[in-house]
Amino acid sequence: MTAPPISVDDLRHCLSDAARSFWAKSGDDRARETGDEPWLALPQHMLDSYGVARHLWVHWAPFSVRSRISAALEMPDEDAGTVVAWLAGVHDIGKAVLSFQGQLQPRPGFENFLQRLQDAGLPIQMPWVERNGPAVQHALASRVLVRDWLIREGLPSRTGRIADRLSEIVDAHHGAPSREGRRTRADLVIQTYDGAWAATHQELLDFVADLSGIRGVLPRLRERRRKPLNASGQSLITGLVIMADWIASNADHFPLTIDGLAGERAEACMADFELTRPWRATPPGSHDEALDEHLRDRFRWPASHRARPVQRAAAQAAAALRGSGLLIIEAPTGEGKTEAALTAAEILGASCGAGGIMVAAPTMATADGLFRRVLDWARRAGGDEATSLFLAHSKNMLNRDYRDLTPREVGIDEDSTTAQPDGAVIASQWLSGRKKGILANVTVGTVDQVLIMALQAKHSMLRHLGLAGKVIVIDEVHAYDTYMSEYLATALRWLSRYRVPVVLLSATLPVAQKTLLVEAYRSELSHEPLDELSTEYPLITSVSAQGVHETVVPQRSSDLEASLSTIDDGLTALADRLQQETTDGGCVLIICNTVHRAQDVYRYLEDVFPGDVELHHAAFLASERARKETTLREVLGPQARRGDGRPHRRFVVATQVAEQSLDIDVDLLVTDIAPMDLLIQRIGRLHRHERPADDRPRNLQHPQVLIRGIISPETPEFDGGALAVYGEEMLLATLAALQDGPLEHGFTRPDDIAALVHRTYSDAPPIPADWSDAWDAAVRTAHEERDSARKRSGTYRIPPPAAAASLDSLFAYQRESIDTAAGEEKGFAQVRDSDPTVEVIPILAMDGGWYRPLVGGAGTDLNPDLEPPRRVALDLAAATVRLPSRFTRCDPHLEEVLDQLEPLTPRGWQQSTWLKGQLALPLDAQHRITVRGRILAYDAALGLHEVEGDE
Known part of the structure; x- marks a missing residue:
């Protein structure tokens, strides 16, 4: 993939005035006011893009990617790199049409962009078919011009063959292929470009062909005998073309020039980008x-x-x-x-x-x-x-x-x-x-x-x-x-x-x-x-x-033998049992299935054990949650000891945030009923670290798990929160498996893990006969919900690769909203089956429309029209929390919330890198706000919560 450097003089002499008159990038109005006219000629951008792609192939693309592209194109690595660099070089050829070249004409000071074309002998009267109808996007024009050039070079022209597949790549360089309904009109428009225009199109395409040596590779493409280039090969090539275009379009490193030309500069400019070479793994030896x-x-x-x-x-x-x-x-x-x-x-x-x-x-x-x-x-x-x-x-x-x-x-x-x-x-x-x-x-x-x-x-x-x-x-x-x-x-x-x-x-x-x-x-x-x-x-x-x-794999020796039992779901019964178990102190983890339930438990226990209870869930400010979890890991981690960092007595009330990836060790676990695999994850916090015998209270030397949320174990009835989160089928199967073993004989880790999980998730869990009616109904409901989930998940999923004939099949819906930062959040929401939620930053509303951060900010009142100082902006950006899903569960409710909060968000946030696009939740002096007729409050102990009754 070597090519001789192209100097400015080479560009001037090897290309006609017409070819050099096309613009690809323009300066802004501010530069024009100073008398400068920086711009970038189309052949220069083609040269830049080609050079960047060549660099990416040789220095950045991993061998695994190059090998997949080579296999998709059915050619050696060097030839495949030539195809990729050539496609990057020609991806913007569609800018050489009047729909693109004339778009700056209405702006004062840009009249000379069309004048250059006319001076070079190119008619600037837009053809009727192009003038009457939607503008032909330049990526779609590139598709037609590249396809037609490949056909002239002898590549197969039938639909779906290699000329079409390669031209689809340049069509998709803005992130998605054109809409199929617009392609026929684009063909008609390009056919009207004859004479000098057609000759110049050919000249520019030949320029990149000569630069890249693509004609030496075309015979391999003509001889393809396997399946057509499909979506997987197209995707990888298109990704490299997009990368090359984005880099070559960076005006800080590929600057515009007074006459539009700069010569070959890709290798020199690439040094300004921190594109690290592929990671080279160094695995261990075999012994x-x-x-x-x-x-x-x-x-x-x-x-x-x-x-x-x-x-x-x-x-x-x-x-x-x-x-x-x-x-x-x-x-x-x-x-x-x-x-x-x-x-x-x-x-x-x-x-x-x-x-x-x-x-x-x-x-x-x-x-x-x-x-x-x-x-x-x-x-x-x-x-x-x-x-x-x-x-x-x-x-x-x-x-x-x-x-x-x-x-x-x-x-x-x-x-x-x-x-x-x-x-x-x-x-x-x-x-x-x-x-x-x-x-x-x-x-x-x-x-x-x-x-x-x-x-x-x-x-x-x-x-x-x-x-x-x-x-x-x-x-x-x-x-x-x-x-x-x-x-x-x-x-x-x-x-x-x-x-x-x-x-x-x-x-x-x-x-x-x-x-x-x-x-x-x-x-x-x-x-x-x-x-x-x-x-x-x-x-x-x-x-x-x-x-x-x-x-x-050989099992390690048993490291936990815990007793399991169920307890009454009432708060009084919970407090009484905890009082009984912690007469000599102890660190207890109480996991609840919902934030609301955890807040209720915290309120009650804090009255009974004042100062010994803390709460952890996802409805705290992100910064506060991180701080609280860090402190929790320190006091309940492996290094802390009773009397030396580890509390004498502590009740940690938490939601699923404590279920996994939180390295804490508690003396007693109380947990809401949950599916078996998640229960086992929760048990992973119990007696997690080896400790001296005197590091645990006498009553809690033996690991215990107390299970709540079961309203009636005889004829199973579960807490509503558990049902909403996990469904009745899994809770019944889990309770049946627990009664069939651990509730009688205890739980041994790791010995019992596999048997319990597989028994719970088998086609025939050990359901007691008197549960059969409830079980059958739960199974029917669960199957319906899973079928519905599968159907919903298919709405915006791409097809499997075997069914993806081309890039078109990956963009059937072309959801444009996913192309924005806020839209990407919606995109991520598509891959999780949950209600829509809104992330907000609680602030304190002050007199005159000014505001203060809820945490940090040194108590300074801030002007809502100004960008906040960097340190304050960081504090604010770290202080996000999501509104309860019941406030935004359906679109009308979501729109109502957005309509209320958007005008209340400080305008100056749009000027901040950290805060642009964020929503504020302005709280009054009592840290409250009414949203959709409900009162929300935030305090350091409970987090964000809905105010109920006389609270």
């Missing part, structure tokens, strides 16, 4: 000691530390895959699954040529918890070259570890080009943001970042490109419901098509859900029927073209 040494190096373990059985089995399974494949690691909490996954990722990445890794977690909080661990690992796994890292969720700027990666503020100092030392982990300025961040070497984020790969969304090709070049690790995979699992299954099919290695982690994975995921990934590898999967535990399952292999 046991090499793995032990590797783990000690990567995770700073002591010299005596050796790999645990799960970690050794996972490394061996990854090595046996010899490239791409699916690896599922099922093991209890504390077995080192994260370290096993990262080690497997290095082994898989090295064998398949991946250029990075994506680690996905269920929530922002769990992603933040993983970020520091992955960052420390990346610093030791990145080799000698710089590694780019991105934290992929909407609150990443509030994560100090992420902000501290570079000397500048990520996303703020746009012009910074600070050099980084080799081996550094950096937050690259260009490789950041909601669409480009996924292109960084290492990405940590929420699972939505993977699921949205299966969503019809603008610029999805960039997400496909970013994920196709990585090893994907998805944590807590059991946490996804039917709706999300359908999106995950579709994403796995596409990842398998791209031959992306995927590692799934779970402490408790029902076999039916595992089967769904295995079949999804395997669909691109084999059409043989899948044998029944094992219910052994712990277990490593590997999936490749060679089949499915399962490795049973």
Whole structure:
């Protein structure tokens, strides 16, 4: 992929005046007022884009991506790179039409843009067919011009053949292909461009053809014998074309010029972008000691530390895959699954040529918890070259570890080009943001970042490109419901098509859900029927073209033997039992299934045990929640001891935020009834760490689990919150499995985990005969809800790769709203089956329309018309909370809330990088506001809550 440099003189002499007269980028009115006329000629932008794409192919694109594109095009790597660079070079040829060239004409001072064309001999009277009707978008014009040039060069012209497929790529360079109904008219418009116009189109296309050497590759395209270039190949190529266009359009680094021409400059300009080379994995050697040494190096373990059985089995399974494949690691909490996954990722990445890794977690909080661990690992796994890292969720700027990666503020100092030392982990300025961040070497984020790969969304090709070049690790995979699992299954099919290695982690994975995921990934590898999967535990399952292999891992010794019992659901009964159990003190975790229920428990217990109760849930300000969880980890973590940091007595009331990825150790667990796998996750907080005997109260030396939320165990009736969240079928199955064992004989970890989960999720859980009517009704309801969820999930999902003939099939709905920051939130909402919610920033409303932050801000009144100071803006941006879903559950309610809060939001926030697009929730002096006729209040103890009665 070498090409001679093109000097300005070469551009002037090898192209006609007509070709050089087309503009691609214009200056702004301010520059024109000073007498300057900076602009960029179309052939210059074509040259820039071609050069950037060539650089991306050689220096940025991972081997795994290049190999998939080469296979899709059926040609060697160098020839495939030529096709990609050529497509980038010609992607804007459609700007050489009057619909585009004349759009600046009405603006004062821009009349000369059309005059240049006329002076160069190009008629500027727009043809009737183009003038009468919607403007032909330049991407669609590019589609027609490129297709026609390829046909003239002898490529097959029938619909669906290679000339059409390649031209569809340039058509989609703005993130989505054109609408099919507009294409016939575009053909008619381009046919009217004859004479000098047609000759100039040919000249510009020949210019890029000569520059790239594409004609030497065209014979390979003519000889294609396999299936046509389909959507998977098109997506990856389009992603690279979009990248090249965005980079070449950056006027800070590819500046406009007085005469529109600058010559060949791509390589020099690319030095200004922090596009790190592909990550090069350095896996451990094959013998046991090499793995032990590797783990000690990567995770700073002591010299005596050796790999645990799960970690050794996972490394061996990854090595046996010899490239791409699916690896599922099922093991209890504390077995080192994260370290096993990262080690497997290095082994898989090295064998398949991946250029990075994506680690996905269920929530922002769990992603933040993983970020520091992955960052420390990346610093030791990145080799000698710089590694780019991105934290992929909407609150990443509030994560100090992420902000501290570079000397500048990520996303703020746009012009910074600070050099980084080799081996550094950096937050690259260009490789950041909601669409480009996924292109960084290492990405940590929420699972939505993977699921949205299966969503019809603008610029999805960039997400496909970013994920196709990585090893994907998805944590807590059991946490996804039917709706999300359908999106995950579709994403796995596409990842398998791209031959992306995927590692799934779970402490408790029902076999039916595992089967769904295995079949999804395997669909691109084999059409043989899948044998029944094992219910052994712990277990490593590997999936490749060679089949499915399962490795049973030796269980560790039992580390928990807990008694389980149910208690009355009343608050008085709860307080009495806690009083009885904590006569000698103790740290108790009480998990409730809803925020409202947790707040009720907190209120009651705080009256009984004043000063000893704290509350944790998602309705606290994000900054307050993070602070509270950090403090909780410190006082209930492994280092704290009774009398030395650990409280004598503490009651921690929490929702599911305490269910996973929170390293705390309590003496007693009280939990609402929940599905079995989630109950086991909750039990993971009980007697979690080894402690001296005197570090636990006498009454709580033996682990106990008390289960609430069961109104009537004889004829099962459950708390309404539990029913709303989990459904009656799973609660009945769980209670039946509990009565069939743990409630009589106790629970032993890890011995009982697999049997309990599989018994609960089997087709025939041990339902007592006198429950049969309730069970049958619950099963019917659950099946109807799951069928409905599957249908809803299919509305905006893309088809599986085998059914995606072209890019068109990935954009049947073309939801334009997903192309905005706020719209992306709606896009993420599409991959979760939940009611719409609104995120707000509570503030204190002051006299005269001024306001104060609810927390921070040093008590200063702020003018709503002005941008707040940076420090205050940061405090505000970190102080978000979501309104209860009952306020926004349906569209009319949502619109009513937005109509109320948007005018009350300080106008100055729109000028702030941190606050633009946010909604305020202005509270009065009592920290209250009326929304949709209901009173909402916020206080430090309860968080956001609805005021009821005389409160």
